[in-house]
Amino acid sequence: MSNTLQGEIALVTGASRGIGAAIADELAAMGATVIGTATSENGAKAIGERLAAHGGHGRVLDVTDGAAVEGLIDATAKEFGAVSILVNNAGITRDQLLMRMKDEDWQAIIDTNLTSVYRTSKAVMRGMMKARKGRIISIASVIGLTGNPGQANYAAAKAGIIAFSKSLAREIGTRGITVNVVAPGFIDTDMTRALPEESKQALLGQIALGRLGEASDIAKAVGFLASPAAAYITGETLHVNGGMYMP
Amino acid sequence: MSTIEERVKKIVIEQLGVKEDEVTANASFVDDLGADSLDTVELVMALEEEFETEIPDEEAEKITTVQQAVDYIKAHTKD
Numbered sequence: 115m116s117n118t119l120q121g122e123i124a125l126v127t128g129a130s131r132g133i134g135a136a137i138a139d140e141l142a143a144m145g146a147t148v149i150g151t152a153t154s155e156n157g158a159k160a161i162g163e164r165l166a167a168h169g170g171h172g173r174v175l176d177v178t179d180g181a182a183v184e185g186l187i188d189a190t191a192k193e194f195g196a197v198s199i200l201v202n203n204a205g206i207t208r209d210q211l212l213m214r215m216k217d218e219d220w221q222a223i224i225d226t227n228l229t230s231v232y233r234t235s236k237a238v239m240r241g242m243m244k245a246r247k248g249r250i251i252s253i254a255s256v257i258g259l260t261g262n263p264g265q266a267n268y269a270a271a272k273a274g275i276i277a278f279s280k281s282l283a284r285e286i287g288t289r290g291i292t293v294n295v296v297a298p299g300f301i302d303t304d305m306t307r308a309l310p311e312e313s314k315q316a317l318l319g320q321i322a323l324g325r326l327g328e329a330s331d332i333a334k335a336v337g338f339l340a341s342p343a344a345a346y347i348t349g350e351t352l353h354v355n356g357g358m359y360m361p
Numbered sequence: 362m363s364t365i366e367e368r369v370k371k372i373v374i375e376q377l378g379v380k381e382d383e384v385t386a387n388a389s390f391v392d393d394l395g396a397d398s399l400d401t402v403e404l405v406m407a408l409e410e411e412f413e414t415e416i417p418d419e420e421a422e423k424i425t426t427v428q429q430a431v432d433y434i435k436a437h438t439k440d
Contacts, residue, residue, distance in 0.1 A: 243403060285399065 119146035128204030130157035132303035136329035142168035151175035177230035196241030202252035227271035248291040283349030292348035299355020302326040322357025386428040
């Protein structure tokens with residue numbers, strides 16, 4: 115798979131740790147020039163150091179700030195070339211039973227996990243349309259398909275990403291741009307490590323492969339969708355969940 | 362230096378893949394030149410770049426023929 119992404123400019127949001135970090139590493143190893151984003155200066159610096167060997171860079175970005183999103187994508191185009199691979203990975207959780215959920219818990223999730231995908235996708239559109247090629251890959255979640263108690267906000271945002279991607283795939287397919295989703299199952303990251311032991315055991319029992327996934331399992335799927343091998347796949351959701359859910 | 366008419370015409374030919382003699386002043390992008398909604402968005406993008414101007418969405422919607430594009434450019438650019 116090395117060098118299959120030579121010459122591509124990949125923007126990966128939320129690349130400082132977990133799945134995003136693994137995706138940034140994977141795309142960089144495949145030859146893309148990767149720009150990874152983090153919400154803090156320190157995070158962005160760490161990404162830059164990690165990707166330096168492959169010529170990648172770290173940048174600060176709050177995906178809920180529309181002007182910042184446009185600014186970064188413009189600056190990237192000037193410095194490296196137009197973004198040709200966009201990976202919408204940045205995401206947060208604010209788990210709460212609906213009866214206890216506050217408006218801000220709902221809104222924060224929709225802004226960070228769903229509206230961000232709208233913003234970044236829109237911002238890269240002009241460059242991709244002109245180039246007559248592009249890959250938009252968004253990270254959803256198995257929860258967006260199955261639902262989960264305490265995650266009504268998160269599930270709604272993740273399901274929204276899937277429907278958004280299908281619509282966009284139909285809009286811009288004729289311009290050589292594919293839009294796909296990777297829906298991770300239960301992956302060993304900081305996000306899932308925060309779960310109580312009891313719910314972890316219950317979840318493990320539902321996974322056909324009987325183990326948690328690794329961030330690199332998701333990164334490989336993203337790498338495939340970004341590669342020329344996936345040119346005829348669009349509007350698709352690739353489930354990487356060890357058999358936890360089979361649609 | 363080409364005239365604005367010539368430059369607009371060239372962009373329309375390139376973007377919509379139509380023949381030069383089809384691009385008359387009153388030709389409608391959608392009805393006569395076979396553009397779909399995405400084509401019209403791209404056409405406006407191309408005009409914006411060629412003439413280094415920004416065409417607001419509500420103005421862009423009103424540009425449906427070659428002549429309307431030419432008129433808009435003439436009214437909104439210096440050259």
